[in-house]
Amino acid sequence: xxxxxxxxxxxxxxxxxxxxxxxxxxxxxxxxxxxxxxxxxxxxxxxxxxxxxxxxxxxxxxxxxxxxxxxxxxxxxxxxxxxxxxxxxxxxxxxxxxxxxxxxxxxxxxxxxxxxxxxxxxxxxxxxxxxxxxxxxxxxxxxxxxxxxxxxxxxxxxxxxxxx
Numbered sequence: 001x002x003x004x005x006x007x008x009x010x011x012x013x014x015x016x017x018x019x020x021x022x023x024x025x026x027x028x029x030x031x032x033x034x035x036x037x038x039x040x041x042x043x044x045x046x047x048x049x050x051x052x053x054x055x056x057x058x059x060x061x062x063x064x065x066x067x068x069x070x071x072x073x074x075x076x077x078x079x080x081x082x083x084x085x086x087x088x089x090x091x092x093x094x095x096x097x098x099x100x101x102x103x104x105x106x107x108x109x110x111x112x113x114x115x116x117x118x119x120x121x122x123x124x125x126x127x128x129x130x131x132x133x134x135x136x137x138x139x140x141x142x143x144x145x146x147x148x149x150x151x152x153x154x155x156x157x158x159x160x161x162x163x164x
Contacts, residue, residue, distance in 0.1 A: 001049070001083045003028040009049060014040055029086040037074070037089050038099040044076060044085070045104060051085060053077040054101065057111035059119030061145050069093050072121060074101075100126040118143035 003023055010030065011018050017036040022029050032040055044051040055075040062069055068090035076085045089098060100123035101108040112123040113132040120141040123129055134142065 001078065001081045006049060006051075006083070006085060009047070010040060010044075013043055013047075027084055027086055029088065031088045031090070034089040034091050034098055037072075037087065038101065038104070040087065041074065041076070041101060042104055049078065050080060051076045051078045051083065053079050054105040054107055054111075055084075057101070057108055057115055059115045059121050059143065061119060061143065063145050065090075067092055070096050070119065070121060072098055072115065096120060097122040097124055099124050100129075102126055117141070120144070 003026075006028055007018075007021055007030065010032075014032070014036060017032045017040060019031040019033065021031070041054075043049075053076065055077050056073070057075075058073050060071040060073060062071070069092055071088055071090045074087040076087065077083070091098070098121065100112055102112065102123075103125070109127070110132060112126055113129060115121050116123060116126075116129055117131040117134050118141055130136065131138065
């Protein structure tokens with residue numbers, strides 16, 4: 001199975017859903033429309049492509065792009081052919097909700113909870129969406145880039161050392 005074959009299969013099945021594609025470090029990466037992500041992943045799992053393992057679900061935050069500020073990245077894997085695929089979706093801060101994959105992959109449960117906990121992304125249809133690593137009363141999502149990395153009163157630390 002090749003990147004070209006999988007991209008062509010997705011584009012043929014969902015012609016209006018694919019926004020862009022690239023191959024960083026040889027891994028097929030496709031940005032798709034947020035509202036179609038569950039249909040696409042369901043197709044990848046149940047079709048002859050048999051991309052049947054959800055490796056990871058994680059969030060990303062690009063505050064410099066208001067229309068694509070929050071993103072969710074899905075890493076999928078066909079264990080038989082060792083084919084890996086990355087799907088990305090983006091959304092604005094006002095519409096920070098996406099369909100849950102827990103009915104397709106049981107392993108999505110904790111990954112979606114972690115993504116919610118750190119980025120505030122709500123997964124519609126998730127059976128138990130609540131913080132998993134942070135305290136319930138924390139009141140904010142610590143991986144968003146709107147919070148300082150260090151305590152502002154410290155003089156021995158500099159945010160420039162952390163890439164900001």
